[in-house]
Amino acid sequence: MLLVLLLGAGLWGVGYIAGVSRAARVTSVAVLLLGVIIAQLVLPEENPLRVATGGSPAPWLLLGGFGALALAYGKVLKALRTGAAPAPEQEPTMPADQFSETELERYARHIVLRELGGPGQKKMKLARVLVIGAGGLGAPALQYLAAAGVGTIGVIDDDEVENANLQRQVIHRDADIGMPKVFSAQQAMEAQNPKVVVLPYHRRLNEEIASDLFSDFDLILDGTDNFDTRYLANRTAVALGKPLISGALSQWEGQLSVFDPTSGGPCYQCIFPEAPAPGLAPSCAEAGVIGPLPGVVGSMMAVEAIKVITGAGQPLRGEMLIYDALYGESRKIALSKRADCPICG
Numbered sequence: 325m326l327l328v329l330l331l332g333a334g335l336w337g338v339g340y341i342a343g344v345s346r347a348a349r350v351t352s353v354a355v356l357l358l359g360v361i362i363a364q365l366v367l368p369e370e371n372p373l374r375v376a377t378g379g380s381p382a383p384w385l386l387l388g389g390f391g392a393l394a395l396a397y398g399k400v401l402k403a404l405r406t407g408a409a410p411a412p413e414q415e416p417t418m419p420a421d422q423f424s425e426t427e428l429e430r431y432a433r434h435i436v437l438r439e440l441g442g443p444g445q446k447k448m449k450l451a452r453v454l455v456i457g458a459g460g461l462g463a464p465a466l467q468y469l470a471a472a473g474v475g476t477i478g479v480i481d482d483d484e485v486e487n488a489n490l491q492r493q494v495i496h497r498d499a500d501i502g503m504p505k506v507f508s509a510q511q512a513m514e515a516q517n518p519k520v521v522v523l524p525y526h527r528r529l530n531e532e533i534a535s536d537l538f539s540d541f542d543l544i545l546d547g548t549d550n551f552d553t554r555y556l557a558n559r560t561a562v563a564l565g566k567p568l569i570s571g572a573l574s575q576w577e578g579q580l581s582v583f584d585p586t587s588g589g590p591c592y593q594c595i596f597p598e599a600p601a602p603g604l605a606p607s608c609a610e611a612g613v614i615g616p617l618p619g620v621v622g623s624m625m626a627v628e629a630i631k632v633i634t635g636a637g638q639p640l641r642g643e644m645l646i647y648d649a650l651y652g653e654s655r656k657i658a659l660s661k662r663a664d665c666p667i668c669g
Contacts, residue, residue, distance in 0.1 A: 444634035458505035460618030461547030463495035468626035470513040480525035551599035558592035576650035578621035
């Protein structure tokens, strides 16, 4: 009898080490036990196999009965636990132009605004916005666009998160250092609002992809820090008739404008015909920037995006808003279209 028990234990142990499922291990031991019971019932008493396995079927029948009871008890207990556990509540999948109860509650403060209301929130849900850059300006713009319920948000950037970014690029975390910015931003946006679709493009914007990429979106936000990309974004947006919201930073000052020649306003190159000479417009890495300033200007860019999408208020078309954080002052200046502009003239 001891030999059979050892054999059963061996089958169980070998199966466990080999990664065999629990059900398969139970089956192998049950087959062994059934074979022993059949041998005890069929073979004559003096048969060596029957003698070696105990000589009587009674203890094996008792052992099998206890085993069956234990298995039955486990299944009943599992069924009771499953029945007692509350089923996870899942909202039905809503059509693209309708809102679930969760979304209605989330966007309630928008819906009660007379300038937005339900129709404005619906326009945001159906909108597709591309943000160039997931850095200082892109970080707050992306966060607020996602929180506001813009349905599809693309973000293109070829950089990775660095320690020096975290002083102002608040969409990223210390644990994200070394991760591509577009994926770090995607994680933060989807964690904040799982109802939005985030499309990350981990690459640099260039001539080869700009037109195809822009054509898939309704509105472009430019948060880059170099003039080559700014001019490329402007050329492509003008060629496709897409509104372009552009922001810029330096030390304590930020500026933003909506460039939309289709509405009669200037384009970016009307205002900045050519890039400044080296040293006249230093980058944030060279000149420095106060940490919260990108949050202020990037949030303003998100506000302008919502206004353009919904038609609320008066977007900064033909105007530039300049914010001086050091003295707490802001001012607007009028921008004019240039008839000789090579891009939109």
